[in-house]
Amino acid sequence: MAGAQSTAVQDLIDALGRLPGIGPKSAQRIAYHLLKADAEESRRLAEAVLTAKERVGFCQRCFNLSEGELCGICADDRRDQHVVCVVEEPRDVIAVERTREFRGRYHVLGGAIDHLQGIGPDQLKVRELLERIGTEGVTEVIICTNPNLEGEATALYLSRVLDMPGLTVSRIASGLPVGGDLEYADELTLGRALEGRRTVERSEA
Amino acid sequence: MAGAQSTAVQDLIDALGRLPGIGPKSAQRIAYHLLKADAEESRRLAEAVLTAKERVGFCQRCFNLSEGELCGICADDRRDQHVVCVVEEPRDVIAVERTREFRGRYHVLGGAIDHLQGIGPDQLKVRELLERIGTEGVTEVIICTNPNLEGEATALYLSRVLDMPGLTVSRIASGLPVGGDLEYADELTLGRALEGRRTVERSEA
Numbered sequence A, B: 001m002a003g004a005q006s007t008a009v010q011d012l013i014d015a016l017g018r019l020p021g022i023g024p025k026s027a028q029r030i031a032y033h034l035l036k037a038d039a040e041e042s043r044r045l046a047e048a049v050l051t052a053k054e055r056v057g058f059c060q061r062c063f064n065l066s067e068g069e070l071c072g073i074c075a076d077d078r079r080d081q082h083v084v085c086v087v088e089e090p091r092d093v094i095a096v097e098r099t100r101e102f103r104g105r106y107h108v109l110g111g112a113i114d115h116l117q118g119i120g121p122d123q124l125k126v127r128e129l130l131e132r133i134g135t136e137g138v139t140e141v142i143i144c145t146n147p148n149l150e151g152e153a154t155a156l157y158l159s160r161v162l163d164m165p166g167l168t169v170s171r172i173a174s175g176l177p178v179g180g181d182l183e184y185a186d187e188l189t190l191g192r193a194l195e196g197r198r199t200v201e202r203s204e205a
Helices: A008-017 A024-036 A038-054 A090-099 A126-135 A149-161 A187-195 B007-017 B024-036 B039-055 B090-099 B126-135 B149-163 B185-193
Strands: A080-087 A106-107 A140-143 A168-171 B080-087 B104-108 B140-142 B170-173
Touching: A008 A024, A008 B039, A024 A038, A024 B090, A038 A090, A038 B007, A038 B024, A038 B039, A080 A090, A080 A126, A090 A106, A106 A126, A106 A168, A126 A149, A126 B104, A140 A149, A168 B149, B007 B024, B039 B140, B080 B090, B080 B126, B104 B126, B126 B149, B140 B149, B149 B170
Parallel strands: A080 A106, A080 A140, A140 A168, B080 B104, B080 B140, B140 B170
Antiparallel strands: none
């Protein structure tokens, strides 16, 4: 194997293989693609990586990714500042935005409580959330952490510290995905779906 | 959505999404990973891309990727120059090397015959292969193109032009993968496995 691969190619494969979700095979495939494609594509990729890293920081208010002091959502006056959706990561902001159902603002915790990894409330932007609730006149908090062990632990913790008069705290619903199939649902999800059942509205006959 | 994502982040996601095998979701995941990780990781990735693109060219003899005029394999005197393994792409060289079964040299065609895509023998390094056979005293050619439509067409074409006295031409075997399951094999593969059956050696009783 030693002589088969040049060092620069191996370095590239290694660098690509360190990215999340990219195994050794994909890394190799991407490396060869880049070496075969025109130089412009490689340059554009390298530049995009460096530019993003250089320009993008965190929003001073909600800790979403931002190129300025405030992110696009916090800077937008049309967004309802009284409702705050609490998420784990910036990517979750994009996911919620995609629904077009939410017109409030966000608060990005930067992770979830995970005692095994040594991540407690102090490692997350919890203190900053409590401050915002005081200063921004927030009346509703929607806890939108992931429906897994860490996300649930975080939601439980938050629901306790957010027990304040005049503040509505809610948690997103767990249940069967839309278009999903009862037969293939795991029992935990189905259990949650049953637990969270809603009364069907009957139209007057 | 407009305000949710900064331009630099979107540019990075777009650049990553153009890579083979990376969908929009993976691109987003990788982008956020890079933005969260320390600057060193991004710098290392960008540098690896640029360095590889700058340094790596093709071996003058076999058209494998190479940082010098000759690739590591062609430059290695211990490799048998009389046996040439013909492959489609540089990644196939790595695959064959990994078997540790082959001690000859390679010839990388740079693709396979694909008339729909307008790729004929003239677009591949076929002329260069024929030249090598004349000048390097090659006595055996192993056609190691992929066992798909294009690879087979290429193998058929090569087996014809390589019909020369004193030159053994062989094609890698198609059949069931080692550890595979007869039940799950497609009929084409199983047919090939039957076609390519070998007589079992019987030890003398």
